[in-house]
Amino acid sequence: MSDAYEPYMPLLNRIKSEGKCLDGGILKVDSFVNHQLDPLLMMDLAKEFVKRFADKHIDKVITIESSGIAPAILVGLLLKKPVVFAKKKKPSTMNDMYETEVFSFTKNRSYSVCCSKEFINKDENILFIDDFLANGNAAKGIIDLVNLGGAKICGMGFIVEKSFQKGGTILRNLGYQVESLVIIDALDDCKITFKA
Protein backbone atom coordinates (compact mmCIF):
# COMPACT_ATOMS: atom_id res chain seq x y z
CA MET A 1 0.00 0.00 0.00
CA SER A 2 1.45 3.37 -0.98
CA ASP A 3 1.84 6.29 1.39
CA ALA A 4 0.31 8.70 -1.16
CA TYR A 5 -2.64 10.58 0.25
CA GLU A 6 -5.88 10.39 -1.65
CA PRO A 7 -8.84 12.15 -0.15
CA TYR A 8 -12.13 10.31 -0.24
CA MET A 9 -14.02 12.92 -2.22
CA PRO A 10 -17.63 12.24 -1.12
CA LEU A 11 -16.49 12.79 2.48
CA LEU A 12 -14.46 15.88 1.61
CA ASN A 13 -17.46 17.40 -0.17
CA ARG A 14 -19.71 16.61 2.76
CA ILE A 15 -17.29 18.29 5.17
CA LYS A 16 -17.17 21.29 2.83
CA SER A 17 -20.92 21.65 2.88
CA GLU A 18 -21.74 20.70 6.50
CA GLY A 19 -18.53 20.92 8.57
CA LYS A 20 -18.14 23.78 11.03
CA CYS A 21 -14.96 25.09 12.66
CA LEU A 22 -14.96 25.58 16.40
CA ASP A 23 -12.38 27.46 18.44
CA GLY A 24 -9.22 25.53 19.28
CA GLY A 25 -8.87 23.68 16.01
CA ILE A 26 -11.95 21.51 16.34
CA LEU A 27 -14.05 20.48 13.37
CA LYS A 28 -17.71 19.86 14.05
CA VAL A 29 -19.35 17.24 11.85
CA ASP A 30 -22.37 16.57 14.03
CA SER A 31 -24.78 16.17 11.16
CA PHE A 32 -23.20 12.98 9.80
CA VAL A 33 -20.45 11.59 12.12
CA ASN A 34 -20.59 12.74 15.73
CA HIS A 35 -24.25 13.09 16.61
CA GLN A 36 -26.60 12.39 13.74
CA LEU A 37 -25.14 9.60 11.61
CA ASP A 38 -25.41 9.10 7.89
CA PRO A 39 -25.37 5.30 7.55
CA LEU A 40 -24.99 5.36 3.77
CA LEU A 41 -21.93 7.60 3.91
CA MET A 42 -20.62 5.58 6.88
CA MET A 43 -20.91 2.37 4.86
CA ASP A 44 -19.06 3.98 1.96
CA LEU A 45 -16.30 5.06 4.37
CA ALA A 46 -16.12 1.52 5.76
CA LYS A 47 -15.75 0.13 2.21
CA GLU A 48 -12.95 2.59 1.58
CA PHE A 49 -11.15 1.49 4.77
CA VAL A 50 -11.50 -2.16 3.75
CA LYS A 51 -10.04 -1.31 0.34
CA ARG A 52 -7.09 0.56 1.85
CA PHE A 53 -6.24 -2.29 4.23
CA ALA A 54 -6.94 -5.04 1.68
CA ASP A 55 -3.40 -6.41 1.93
CA LYS A 56 -3.55 -6.84 5.69
CA HIS A 57 -4.53 -9.91 7.62
CA ILE A 58 -7.13 -8.62 10.08
CA ASP A 59 -8.56 -10.72 12.93
CA LYS A 60 -10.48 -8.01 14.72
CA VAL A 61 -11.41 -4.33 14.62
CA ILE A 62 -10.91 -2.12 17.68
CA THR A 63 -12.20 1.38 18.40
CA ILE A 64 -12.89 3.64 21.34
CA GLU A 65 -16.32 4.70 22.46
CA SER A 66 -18.33 6.42 21.30
CA SER A 67 -17.83 8.03 17.89
CA GLY A 68 -15.56 5.30 16.53
CA ILE A 69 -18.16 2.61 17.00
CA ALA A 70 -20.27 3.41 13.93
CA PRO A 71 -17.46 3.23 11.34
CA ALA A 72 -15.77 0.33 13.17
CA ILE A 73 -18.85 -1.87 13.24
CA LEU A 74 -19.40 -1.39 9.51
CA VAL A 75 -15.76 -2.30 8.80
CA GLY A 76 -16.22 -5.38 10.98
CA LEU A 77 -19.41 -6.24 9.12
CA LEU A 78 -17.65 -6.07 5.75
CA LEU A 79 -14.68 -8.08 7.03
CA LYS A 80 -16.98 -10.46 8.95
CA LYS A 81 -14.76 -9.96 11.99
CA PRO A 82 -15.58 -9.00 15.58
CA VAL A 83 -15.45 -5.39 16.70
CA VAL A 84 -14.38 -4.43 20.22
CA PHE A 85 -14.61 -0.94 21.67
CA ALA A 86 -12.44 0.30 24.49
CA LYS A 87 -14.59 1.67 27.28
CA LYS A 88 -14.06 5.03 28.89
CA LYS A 89 -15.63 4.00 32.22
CA LYS A 90 -14.71 0.81 34.01
CA PRO A 91 -17.88 -1.28 34.15
CA SER A 92 -18.62 -2.71 37.61
CA THR A 93 -19.02 -6.12 35.98
CA MET A 94 -15.49 -6.10 34.53
CA ASN A 95 -12.57 -7.22 36.68
CA ASP A 96 -10.02 -8.77 34.42
CA MET A 97 -9.11 -5.99 32.05
CA TYR A 98 -6.34 -3.98 30.51
CA GLU A 99 -6.36 -0.30 31.40
CA THR A 100 -4.47 2.81 30.32
CA GLU A 101 -4.71 6.62 30.47
CA VAL A 102 -5.65 8.81 27.52
CA PHE A 103 -5.50 12.60 27.33
CA SER A 104 -8.56 14.00 25.61
CA PHE A 105 -7.88 16.87 23.25
CA THR A 106 -11.50 17.97 22.99
CA LYS A 107 -12.20 17.72 26.76
CA ASN A 108 -8.71 18.85 27.88
CA ARG A 109 -8.38 16.18 30.58
CA SER A 110 -7.14 12.64 31.04
CA TYR A 111 -9.43 9.67 31.37
CA SER A 112 -8.84 5.97 31.65
CA VAL A 113 -9.81 3.49 28.95
CA CYS A 114 -10.13 -0.20 29.45
CA CYS A 115 -10.84 -3.41 27.62
CA SER A 116 -11.60 -6.84 28.98
CA LYS A 117 -8.67 -9.26 28.68
CA GLU A 118 -11.14 -11.65 27.06
CA PHE A 119 -11.30 -9.57 23.88
CA ILE A 120 -7.62 -8.93 23.12
CA ASN A 121 -5.83 -12.16 22.42
CA LYS A 122 -2.15 -12.90 21.98
CA ASP A 123 -0.92 -12.63 18.36
CA GLU A 124 -4.18 -11.22 16.97
CA ASN A 125 -3.87 -8.66 14.17
CA ILE A 126 -6.10 -5.77 15.10
CA LEU A 127 -7.22 -2.84 12.95
CA PHE A 128 -7.92 0.42 14.80
CA ILE A 129 -10.69 2.63 13.40
CA ASP A 130 -11.66 6.04 14.81
CA ASP A 131 -13.43 9.22 13.77
CA PHE A 132 -10.62 11.79 14.27
CA LEU A 133 -6.86 11.78 14.51
CA ALA A 134 -5.55 14.88 16.30
CA ASN A 135 -2.57 14.41 18.64
CA GLY A 136 -2.80 10.64 18.55
CA ASN A 137 -3.56 10.15 22.25
CA ALA A 138 -6.55 7.88 21.73
CA ALA A 139 -4.47 5.84 19.26
CA LYS A 140 -1.59 5.60 21.74
CA GLY A 141 -4.04 4.35 24.40
CA ILE A 142 -5.31 1.69 22.00
CA ILE A 143 -1.72 0.68 21.15
CA ASP A 144 -1.11 0.24 24.91
CA LEU A 145 -4.19 -1.95 25.39
CA VAL A 146 -3.40 -4.09 22.34
CA ASN A 147 0.25 -4.48 23.41
CA LEU A 148 -0.80 -5.46 26.93
CA GLY A 149 -2.77 -8.32 25.39
CA GLY A 150 0.19 -9.44 23.27
CA ALA A 151 -1.69 -8.59 20.07
CA LYS A 152 -0.58 -6.33 17.22
CA ILE A 153 -2.04 -3.23 15.55
CA CYS A 154 -1.96 -3.98 11.82
CA GLY A 155 -3.26 -0.59 10.68
CA MET A 156 -5.10 2.56 11.71
CA GLY A 157 -7.95 4.18 9.83
CA PHE A 158 -9.35 7.62 10.59
CA ILE A 159 -12.28 9.40 9.01
CA VAL A 160 -10.58 12.77 9.47
CA GLU A 161 -6.96 13.57 10.29
CA LYS A 162 -5.88 17.07 11.27
CA SER A 163 -2.31 17.47 10.03
CA PHE A 164 -1.73 20.62 12.09
CA GLN A 165 -1.70 18.35 15.14
CA LYS A 166 1.07 15.83 15.59
CA GLY A 167 -0.71 12.45 15.79
CA GLY A 168 -0.29 11.46 12.14
CA THR A 169 3.46 12.14 12.17
CA ILE A 170 3.96 10.27 15.44
CA LEU A 171 2.02 7.19 14.37
CA ARG A 172 3.62 7.01 10.90
CA ASN A 173 7.08 7.44 12.45
CA LEU A 174 6.26 4.50 14.72
CA GLY A 175 5.79 2.49 11.53
CA TYR A 176 2.01 2.13 11.48
CA GLN A 177 0.05 2.23 8.24
CA VAL A 178 -2.23 5.20 8.88
CA GLU A 179 -5.07 5.76 6.41
CA SER A 180 -7.01 8.97 6.76
CA LEU A 181 -9.94 9.48 4.40
CA VAL A 182 -9.65 13.25 4.56
CA ILE A 183 -6.75 15.31 5.89
CA ILE A 184 -7.26 18.88 7.05
CA ASP A 185 -4.23 21.17 7.05
CA ALA A 186 -5.76 24.14 8.86
CA LEU A 187 -8.91 25.34 10.56
CA ASP A 188 -7.99 29.00 10.91
CA ASP A 189 -10.40 31.93 10.71
CA CYS A 190 -13.39 29.59 10.40
CA LYS A 191 -12.00 28.27 7.14
CA ILE A 192 -11.36 24.58 6.46
CA THR A 193 -8.17 24.06 4.44
CA PHE A 194 -7.96 20.56 3.00
CA LYS A 195 -4.65 18.89 2.24
CA ALA A 196 -4.11 18.91 -1.51
Ligand code: 5GP
Ligand atom coordinates in the same frame (compact mmCIF):
# COMPACT_ATOMS: atom_id res chain seq x y z
P1 5GP B 1 -6.37 12.53 19.65
O1 5GP B 1 -6.49 11.44 20.70
O2 5GP B 1 -5.83 12.02 18.34
O3 5GP B 1 -5.67 13.72 20.15
O4 5GP B 1 -7.85 13.00 19.37
C1 5GP B 1 -8.74 12.11 18.79
C2 5GP B 1 -10.03 12.02 19.55
O5 5GP B 1 -10.46 13.30 19.97
C3 5GP B 1 -11.09 11.45 18.62
O6 5GP B 1 -11.48 10.19 19.11
C4 5GP B 1 -12.22 12.44 18.67
O7 5GP B 1 -13.25 11.93 19.46
C5 5GP B 1 -11.69 13.67 19.35
N1 5GP B 1 -11.38 14.77 18.40
C6 5GP B 1 -10.15 15.28 18.14
N2 5GP B 1 -10.22 16.32 17.31
C7 5GP B 1 -11.53 16.44 16.98
C8 5GP B 1 -12.24 17.37 16.14
O8 5GP B 1 -11.67 18.28 15.50
N3 5GP B 1 -13.57 17.18 16.06
C9 5GP B 1 -14.23 16.22 16.74
N4 5GP B 1 -15.55 16.13 16.58
N5 5GP B 1 -13.59 15.34 17.56
C10 5GP B 1 -12.26 15.46 17.68
